[in-house]
Amino acid sequence: MSSDQPDLPDDNDASPEETSSPAATQDPPSAAPTRDAGPAVESGARSQSEQRPGGSSVSVDQRLVDQTKQQIRNLVREIAQLAQSDANVGDFYEGFLGRVVSALAAEGGAIWILSDDDRLELQYQINLKNTGLHDGEEDQARHGLLLKKVLAGGQPMMIAPHAGAPGDEEAANPTDFLLLLGAVHIEKEARGIVEIFQRPGAGPTTQRGYLRFLVEMCDLIGEFLKNRRLRQFRDRESLWGQLESFISNVHQGLDLRQTAFTVANEGRRLILCDRVSIALPHGNKFRVEAVSGEDTIDRRSTTIRDLSQLATAVVATRDPLWYTGSCDDMPPQIEETLQAYVDQSHAKLVVVQPLLPPDDEARKDPEEARDRPPARIVGALIVERFDDDRVDDALQERLRIVSQHSGSALANAHEHHSLFLMPLWRALGRSRWLIQARTLPKTILALLALLAVSVALVVVPWKFELKASGILQPEIRSEIFAHVSGVVQNVDARHGKQVKANETLVELRNTDMELAIEQLRGQLEENGKRMSNVERMLSDARRLRPEEYDRLSGDLEALRETKRSIDTQLQLYQKKEEDLIVTSPIDGQVVTWEVRDNLIHRPVMMGQVLMNIVEPAGPWELEVYMPESRMGQVSARWKELQAKDEDLTVTYMLATHPGNKFTGTVAEIHRRADVRGEHGNTVLLRVKVNKDDLPELLPESKVTAKVDCGWRPVGYVIMYDLITFVQAKVLFFF
Secondary structure (H helix, E strand, O other): OOOOOOOOOOOOOOOOOHHHOOHHHOOOOOOOOOOOOOHHHHHHHHHOOOEOOOOOEOOOOHHHHHHHHHHHHHHHHHHHHHHHOOOOHHHHHHHHHHHHHHHOOOOEEEEEEEOOOOOEEEEEEEOHHHHOHHHOHHHHHHHHHHHHHHHHHOOOEEEOOOOEEOOEEEEEOOOOOEEEEEEEEEOOEEEEEEEEEEOOOOOHHHHHHHHHHHHHHHHHHHHHHHHHHHHHHHHHHHHHHHHHHHHHHHOOOOOHHHHHHHHHHHHHHHHOOOEEEEEEEEOOEEEEEEEOOOOOOOOOOHHHHHHHHHHHHHHHHOOOEEEOOOOOOOOHHHHHHHHHHHHHHOOOEEEEEEEOOOOHHHHHOHHHHHHOOOOOOOEEEEEEEOOOOOOOHHHHHHHHHHHHHHHHHHHHHHHHHOOOOHHHHHHHHHOHHHHOOOOHHHHHHHHHHHHHHHHHHHHOEEEEEEEEEEEEEEOOEEEEEOOOOEEEEEEOOOOOOEEOOOOEEEEEEOHHHHHHHHHHHHHHHHHHHHHHHHHHHHHOHHHOOHHHHHHHHHHHHHHHHHHHHHHHHHHHHHHHHHOOEEEOOOOEEEOOOOHHHHHOOOEEOOOOEEEEEEOOOOOEEEEEEEEHHHHHHHHHHHHHHHHOOOOOEEEEEEOOOOOOOEEEEEEEEEEEEEEOHHHOEEEEEEEEOOHHHOOOOOOOEEEEEEEEEEEEEHHHHHOHHHHHHHHHHOHHHO
């Protein structure tokens, strides 16, 4: 029905157009046949038989009146059906108020409901801004007092435009509309108000009909809220039974993984969803540890990885995520991760709830809690539905309860799991049989043996060697690189070829350089012609005026300077042209594999390595890459032996001959640590070797080397890595 219908006329002012108003022709709701049709209907019926002042009868289109009545009946029937349904509160308010405003042909309306803390809150409104209530704080205050007066009295009220409430000068209607106010009762207690903004001008009987209709509609909204409260009580009673079982199961043990699996499986039954997953913290990330209905999970699957990334992204915000099909207004990092997961799982509803430990102190003293850092999140609860994306109050309530108790259970499990030496205490608790009478002698013997081993680890010396990897190389070697950029035209080198110093290896061509040289030669030729012309003109100085002679002399000097510049550029380009021929700097052997196939007719850049040349007939050495963390022991041993004029021994083994051990001596230790690929941050040790002792000489053969660092207790040698880790990572902070 259109909201621009004319208002219901009063008893003394009826017209054919006005009698067709929806409010004037309403019937009682079909769902409540015992209710009276109300003054609005009665006045509409009477207005059909009234006469104008001139004595002529009022002609009414009976069919239009019947159609209007039927539309009103349909709207009332829809409202009654909506009140008996279990629709969401927001959907009910929207459908209810829209139909009531349409039935009364009103300008707008609002629904005000008392909250749990007895504050009157606006639940839904239509065209509230058109009333002008938001224009001034004084108008809002007077309107608020009017609402409180209706709520306190529990009786409907009709207030004319800019009029005050009976018996209260402060409470008033500050709008230009006729206010119809009906109280919403739940079990005989006024818990809300339905407010209708009606256009003024109708007669008293019509206005009373409006108010009676509104009262009947308020009864319907009261029935809906009462039924909803009863459903909540029933759901809560069922929830408490399920919750008792849930709490008993999740707090049954303190094993972290077992608690996570229990929360996932029991939580799915309590929340009434399709799947529940639990993600636990691992460093700065969260990893899915349990999925309802699954005994084990495959961490390598794309779904589990995407779900873990989603949990990590959501927990970083510390706010829950509710996805019902739309990613609007989400942070980009969450939206991208969520979309990737939904594409895999096809879930219609996804909820990610960060789980926090219980904070009793914060509940006792909220002021002190605000000054403390936020609590550490102990996990993430992930709820999914695959065929339904609706979010109702029951789901939110169940999820809140599960989240609260899950956070408490996981926090207890985390605290228990993080106790110092917990595996040892568990083992001792399970090993009480060791001190029983029959096993006591065996236990004493085992303890004595353990004591003997411990003493040996501290007293018995052992050779202390630090292991590192490296390669075998000739001492004389060179990397051949391009001095200028160009395209390879010819490659004279090949793998294994013996070359001499200054022997041509690669020929390059640079067309840009050739073009530049030709341009310079052209410029030089043109400059020479101009110089000849100027010199010829200067040779006949008697025919020239002094100023012309001076100008030509200056031009000649400029041309000579240009010639010198071009000559210099030509010399530089010719030198670069010579660099297009790449030669060997040493006598040696090419060790690069398939060098011609890798280079021929291909562009190379200046500084690019083309090949490697070594001199296998010369001395050989090891390049040992010692980790930086072990260089303290190596340097101390190196200085100690240098003071005694002794060499630091290195034992090594070739990867090509793993059964043979060879020895060498450290010749040099670099004074800088460098990052070398897979070796990490290392210090280079150059080790002299006797190539005659080696069965095979292959450049860049991998070796495993041990540097002799003297003698240490056998326990120190065995647990050296553990000792250094504790010193660097634990003792450093004390």
